[in-house]
Amino acid sequence: MAILNEEQTMLRDAAKSWVSEKSPVTAFRKMRDSGNADGFDRAAWAEMAEMGWAGILIPEEFGGSGLDYLTMGLVLEETGRTLTASPLLSSALVATSALLLGGNDAQKKEWLPKFAGGKAIGTLALDEGPHHAPANTALTATRDGKGWKLSGKKSFVPDGGAADIIVVAARTSGKSGDTNGITLFLVSGNASGLARQKLKTVDNRGVANLTFENVSVGADAVLGTVDQGFSPLESVLDRARAGLAAEMLGAAVQSFDTTLDYLKTRVQFGQVIGTFQALQHRAAKMFTELELTRSCVEAALVGIDRGANDIPALASLAKARASELWHLVSNEMVQMHGGIGMTDAHDAGLYLKRARVAEATFGGASFHRDRYARLMGY
Amino acid sequence: MAAAESLNAELESFRAEARDWLAKNFPPSLANVDVAMASAMAGFKPSGNAGLWQERMAAKGWGTPTWPKQYGGGGLSPQEAKILTQEMNRIGAKNPIGGMGVMMFGPTLLEYGNDEQKSRHVPGIVTGQVRWCQGYSEPNAGSDLAALRTQAVDKGDHYLVNGQKVWTSGAQYADWCFCLVRTDNTKKHEGISFLLIDMRSPGIEVRPIKLISGFSPFCETFFTDVTVPKENLMGPLNGGWTIGKRLLQFERAGLGSGGGSAGRGGDARGLDQIAKDYVGVDEKGRIADPDLRARIAQHQMDAKAFALTIQRAQAEAKSNVNPSAVTSIMKNAGSRLQQDRAELLLEIMGHRGLGWEGEGFAGDEIAATRAWLGGKAVTIYGGTYEIQNNIIAKRILGLLDHQ
Ligand SMILES: Cc1cc2nc3c(=O)[nH]c(=O)nc-3n(C[C@H](O)[C@H](O)[C@H](O)COP(=O)(O)OP(=O)(O)OC[C@H]3O[C@@H](n4cnc5c(N)ncnc54)[C@H](O)[C@@H]3O)c2cc1C
Numbered sequence: 029m030a031i032l033n034e035e036q037t038m039l040r041d042a043a044k045s046w047v048s049e050k051s052p053v054t055a056f057r058k059m060r061d062s063g064n065a066d067g068f069d070r071a072a073w074a075e076m077a078e079m080g081w082a083g084i085l086i087p088e089e090f091g092g093s094g095l096d097y098l099t100m101g102l103v104l105e106e107t108g109r110t111l112t113a114s115p116l117l118s119s120a121l122v123a124t125s126a127l128l129l130g131g132n133d134a135q136k137k138e139w140l141p142k143f144a145g146g147k148a149i150g151t152l153a154l155d156e157g158p159h160h161a162p163a164n165t166a167l168t169a170t171r172d173g174k175g176w177k178l179s180g181k182k183s184f185v186p187d188g189g190a191a192d193i194i195v196v197a198a199r200t201s202g203k204s205g206d207t208n209g210i211t212l213f214l215v216s217g218n219a220s221g222l223a224r225q226k227l228k229t230v231d232n233r234g235v236a237n238l239t240f241e242n243v244s245v246g247a248d249a250v251l252g253t254v255d256q257g258f259s260p261l262e263s264v265l266d267r268a269r270a271g272l273a274a275e276m277l278g279a280a281v282q283s284f285d286t287t288l289d290y291l292k293t294r295v296q297f298g299q300v301i302g303t304f305q306a307l308q309h310r311a312a313k314m315f316t317e318l319e320l321t322r323s324c325v326e327a328a329l330v331g332i333d334r335g336a337n338d339i340p341a342l343a344s345l346a347k348a349r350a351s352e353l354w355h356l357v358s359n360e361m362v363q364m365h366g367g368i369g370m371t372d373a374h375d376a377g378l379y380l381k382r383a384r385v386a387e388a389t390f391g392g393a394s395f396h397r398d399r400y401a402r403l404m405g406y
Numbered sequence: 407m408a409a410a411e412s413l414n415a416e417l418e419s420f421r422a423e424a425r426d427w428l429a430k431n432f433p434p435s436l437a438n439v440d441v442a443m444a445s446a447m448a449g450f451k452p453s454g455n456a457g458l459w460q461e462r463m464a465a466k467g468w469g470t471p472t473w474p475k476q477y478g479g480g481g482l483s484p485q486e487a488k489i490l491t492q493e494m495n496r497i498g499a500k501n502p503i504g505g506m507g508v509m510m511f512g513p514t515l516l517e518y519g520n521d522e523q524k525s526r527h528v529p530g531i532v533t534g535q536v537r538w539c540q541g542y543s544e545p546n547a548g549s550d551l552a553a554l555r556t557q558a559v560d561k562g563d564h565y566l567v568n569g570q571k572v573w574t575s576g577a578q579y580a581d582w583c584f585c586l587v588r589t590d591n592t593k594k595h596e597g598i599s600f601l602l603i604d605m606r607s608p609g610i611e612v613r614p615i616k617l618i619s620g621f622s623p624f625c626e627t628f629f630t631d632v633t634v635p636k637e638n639l640m641g642p643l644n645g646g647w648t649i650g651k652r653l654l655q656f657e658r659a660g661l662g663s664g665g666g667s668a669g670r671g672g673d674a675r676g677l678d679q680i681a682k683d684y685v686g687v688d689e690k691g692r693i694a695d696p697d698l699r700a701r702i703a704q705h706q707m708d709a710k711a712f713a714l715t716i717q718r719a720q721a722e723a724k725s726n727v728n729p730s731a732v733t734s735i736m737k738n739a740g741s742r743l744q745q746d747r748a749e750l751l752l753e754i755m756g757h758r759g760l761g762w763e764g765e766g767f768a769g770d771e772i773a774a775t776r777a778w779l780g781g782k783a784v785t786i787y788g789g790t791y792e793i794q795n796n797i798i799a800k801r802i803l804g805l806l807d808h809q
Binding site (some may be wrong): 184225230232363369370 | 701
């Protein structure tokens with residue numbers, strides 16, 4: 029566990045108790061079974077914003093509390109534990125980071141106070157296929173008078189159905205695969221010409237496919253510099269990866285704790301199943317992996333806060349590790365519970381399903397192994 | 407030499423006969439359609455072409471090709487049955503007669519049932535008309551199956567059964583249940599009997615349980631003062647454990663041999679082909695993601711090793727060289743292979759492999775996702791992965807528990 033200051037400790041503890049009282053897994057299950065089309069509970073999100081979580085990263089001048097990524101990670105870890113579905117990652121971390129890193133003053137003034145108060149939800153629309161591939165941006169933005177027209181598709185956009193404002197990566201020059209020629213735009217969720225298709229996915233969160241047909245935006249919609257969007261985009265993504273890794277770590281810890289409890293209570297052959305070495309060693313291995321991953325996740329968050337020069341490598345390390353960890357633990361969770369772990373009434377399946385979606389989001393282990401090697405120069 | 411030649415000639419003439427019969431009787435519209443699986447999962451009796459195909463195979467006895475003719479089986483030799491399978495595979499014909507009756511209970515019944523029981527129960531299995539379910543597991547008796555407590559009390563002319571089974575696959579559709587029950591409380595393994603219970607008996611209540619895949623293929627099954635005629639005891643009183651274990655061998659053999667292919671769901675092509683579609687190729691035509699490509703190769707090598715092992719086991723069985731320990735690894739190797747494939751397929755499809763239902767996903771994609779979830783059970787049922795490894799370690803390798 030990283031050494032926390034008083035503020036961080038307080039927020040983490042507040043998150044822990046809110047999550048256990050107000051947002052246990054049963055709340056997620058209720059949201060799922062109610063057929064909620066947003067993929068999160070708006071009332072719960074309002075409470076989270078009330079407690080200041082939506083504004084953790086937002087400077088005080090824009091209505092937030094100006095805290096750091098480690099603090100955000102601590103809260104995400106706690107909400108991850110119970111699979112709390114909310115725009116905390118997509119809005120309070122990802123879209124917020126995009127504005128912080130690329131936004132001009134007017135853009136920040138317009139959106140950050142709304143994000144901080146939970147009054148508006150933001151998200152990032154990047155990938156155009158089933159796999160994470162930031163440079164493969166093909167959706168085009170062409171100049172149109174003083175403004176721009178956007179046409180193309182974005183796939184599997186987190187909270188893409190509920191978002192009020194969407195950071196869209198568009199191609200303004202070059203071709204798909206080029207890192208040059210990508211520009212970030214701010215597009216309203218209600219823009220005319222934008223069609224949103226909400227998807228039903230295994231994790232029951234609010235993901236959507238977006239289709240842009242000549243969506244008009246003004247010149248002031250450009251976030252950062254025309255054609256130079258890739259570098260800030262990568263910085264945003266690294267923050268997203270570290271944040272998601274923190275959420276996944278929390279979920280993996282809970283998957284593990286629930287499983288460990290079961291090993292200590294389920295009796296077969298006249299003894300608790302945790303007495304069988306075949307299971308003991310696997311539990312010990314999971315615990316080892318958990319500890320190793322925690323170090324990586326915290327290092328990435330702290331690295332971001334300190335402006336370290338190896339943030340990309342740390343973010344890839346954290347996301348790859350968290351993906352492998354939760355993959356392992358979610359599978360073991362089902363297996364070690366036996367028949368009961370296969371039932372919908374048990375939590376194991378919920379963790380398993382969310383694990384695979386989180387793995388695929390912002391790049392899985394395979395993507396990040398490759399990226400890590402490239403960053404290291406081999 | 408001459409004998410071998412004449413055997414070969416006989417087999418070839420059987421091949422011609424099978425091919426001819428299939429050409430006349432197999433509805434080509436059913437190519438690659440698994441009638442038995444579909445009807446077992448959804449609990450309907452096949453109709454139309456599927457029903458016709460089932461009736462014809464039933465009448466011929468070829469759904470259970472090696473079972474004795476006397477009870478409606480095909481009466482074929484193992485070699486003939488193999489040829490029949492080859493000929494069916496050639497045209498994509500799936501055996502329309504299946505389920506637990508064929509896979510597990512039938513072979514056990516033929517070994518342990520008395521004449522009356524065989525005459526009464528085998529024909530219904532052979533024709534696919536009677537469905538069986540397996541009443542083994544209980545809430546507190548899973549891996550430790552012999553801890554089961556469902557009680558059958560001797561009431562003179564019948565047994566009175568009380569208790570609860572769980573995870574009973576297909577109980578909601580079953581006509582009959584082969585059940586392990588306790589008939590002696592003073593002994594563990596030697597107090598268990600093998601009882602055949604008519605699922606329509608008063609006092610049986612079945613409650614479907616939903617799986618993580620969204621389907622409800624199994625149930626909780628409650629027995630409250632269920633009357634079972636004495637003639638439904640199979641094998642000796644308190645001798646059920648041996649029979650129950652024999653049945654598990656059939657179950658595991660069936661599960662193992664299907665490994666890597668059973669319950670795949672979705673796109674039937676090789677992972678390499680699917681990956682090329684979803685991930686793309688580099689300038690040399692190789693799967694664009696080298697890390698994924700290496701793991702697909704790893705999986706395909708594992709699958710090849712497994713297929714070669716099945717072949718070797720079959721060859722050994724035929725020639726009666728030491729009916730080897732190799733079969734003991736089949737269930738675990740096969741079930742892991744199936745799960746690895748499902749995980750890889752999901753990874754290949756990326757977010758497209760993570761849909762639950764509705765728009766935005768192809769039917770094949772949803773099917774693969776559901777099969778991935780459902781497939782997590784193959785290392786749990788029929789003896790868990792861990793229990794299988796315990797059996798290998800103890801029985802095959804002689805590694806005993808420390809005392
Ligand atoms: C989809 C599905 C269908 C099924 N269908 C049927 C059916 O039709 N009829 C029927 O009777 N049953 C059925 N079962 C039940 C199945 O046989 C049991 O789930 C299985 O035997 C495991 O028992 P359990 O669930 O009680 O798990 P437990 O025995 O409680 O096991 C929990 C965990 O502990 C491990 N464990 C237990 N003992 C040991 C040990 N000694 N050493 C190491 N590890 C150990 C297990 O491997 C597992 O990982 C089905 C199960 C599933 C999932």
